[in-house]
Amino acid sequence: APEPTMDQQARIQAATDMLTQPNNELSWREFLEPVLEDILTFGGGAVEVQDNDSDARPLFFWPVDAQSVRMNVAWQPGKDTFRYPQARGYLFSNMGTTDDVFLDDDEMLYMKLNPRTNTPFGLGYLEVAFETINAFLGAFAYADRRAANNTPLFGIFLGENVTVDQVRIWQHYWENEVEGYGKVPILGGGRQPSVFSMQGSGDDTLMLKWQEFCIRIVAMSFGLSPMRLGLERDVNRSTAAAGQSDDWNTIAPVA
Numbered sequence: 001a002p003e004p005t006m007d008q009q010a011r012i013q014a015a016t017d018m019l020t021q022p023n024n025e026l027s028w029r030e031f032l033e034p035v036l037e038d039i040l041t042f043g044g045g046a047v048e049v050q051d052n053d054s055d056a057r058p059l060f061f062w063p064v065d066a067q068s069v070r071m072n073v074a075w076q077p078g079k080d081t082f083r084y085p086q087a088r089g090y091l092f093s094n095m096g097t098t099d100d101v102f103l104d105d106d107e108m109l110y111m112k113l114n115p116r117t118n119t120p121f122g123l124g125y126l127e128v129a130f131e132t133i134n135a136f137l138g139a140f141a142y143a144d145r146r147a148a149n150n151t152p153l154f155g156i157f158l159g160e161n162v163t164v165d166q167v168r169i170w171q172h173y174w175e176n177e178v179e180g181y182g183k184v185p186i187l188g189g190g191r192q193p194s195v196f197s198m199q200g201s202g203d204d205t206l207m208l209k210w211q212e213f214c215i216r217i218v219a220m221s222f223g224l225s226p227m228r229l230g231l232e233r234d235v236n237r238s239t240a241a242a243g244q245s246d247d248w249n250t251i252a253p254v255a
Contacts, residue, residue: 010056013056014056014057014058015058017055017056017057018057018058018059018061021057022060022061022062023050023060023061023062024060026063031061031062031063034063035047035063035111036254038065038066038067039066039111039113039122039124039254040113040124040125040126040222040254041124041125041126042066042067042124042126043112043113043114043121043122043123043124043125043127044066044110044111044112044113044121044122044124045063045066045110045111045113046063046064046065046066046068046069046084046108046109046110046111047061047062047063047064047108047109047110047111048061048062048063048064048103048107048108048109049061049062049106049107049108049109050062050107061109064086064108066110068086068087068088069084069085069086069108069110070084070085070086070087070099071083071084071085071110071120071121072084072085073120075105077105082102082103082104083103083104083105083108084102084103084107084108084110085099085100085101085102085103086099086100086101086102086103087099087100087101088100088101113125113254125221125222125223126221128221129217129218129221129222132217132220132221133214133217133218136217156170156174158170223247223249224247225247228247
């Protein structure tokens with residue numbers, strides 16, 4: 001390839017300086033980190049573009065909170081109207097709802113992750129994880145009601161010599177003293193003392209499998225292997241290599 005001319009070299013240097021120092025206050029890393037966080041979690045990253053006349057850098061770039069930016073649906077290419085209205089300031093930790101700043105098409109760069117046709121905004125990884133886990137929680141809440149109310153896990157038979165009144169007394173005692181209170185029921189009248197279990201063996205009382213399942217869902221939503229989130233079960237050289245390849249296939253398009 002031929003060597004760049006002096007004019008081309010000056011343009012290359014100006015573009016390099018613009019990326020190395022997007023503005024006079026932030027470095028490239030300080031500029032890029034909040035924008036990438038918005039892209040990954042919100043599905044879009046907003047950058048305000050400003051002309052620069054102070055040095056050879058052609059433009060200034062400023063990171064903008066993507067949640068504060070809306071889109072003017074009446075805007076069309078070539079139409080003399082703003083494209084991006086922005087809410088300015090926070091009201092008691094809540095984003096403002098008024099349109100305070102109006103930006104033309106050439107004054108803002110809006111990057112979308114996973115663009116869609118039904119909305120001008122991108123689809124973020126966090127939204128995928130939230131909707132997926134929320135759907136599972138709804139299904140599990142129904143299953144929990146079925147298991148806890150309509151179909152109990154066990155039944156208690158008090159024996160053939162127990163009267164109806166005694167059954168009612170025992171039922172009242174069980175519901176008001178034992179069930180849901182974590183107390184140990186102490187019974188009498190049997191042949192010999194004994195201790196019996198009221199739960200099945202192998203129960204996961206800390207719900208570790210559920211936590212592991214949620215970690216896998218979050219990792220899948222972000223396109224990462226569960227190993228990146230500290231889940232290292234059933235890992236060998238082959239699965240580690242495959243996970244690293246999957247991670248890079250997710251990181252590369254965003255980069």
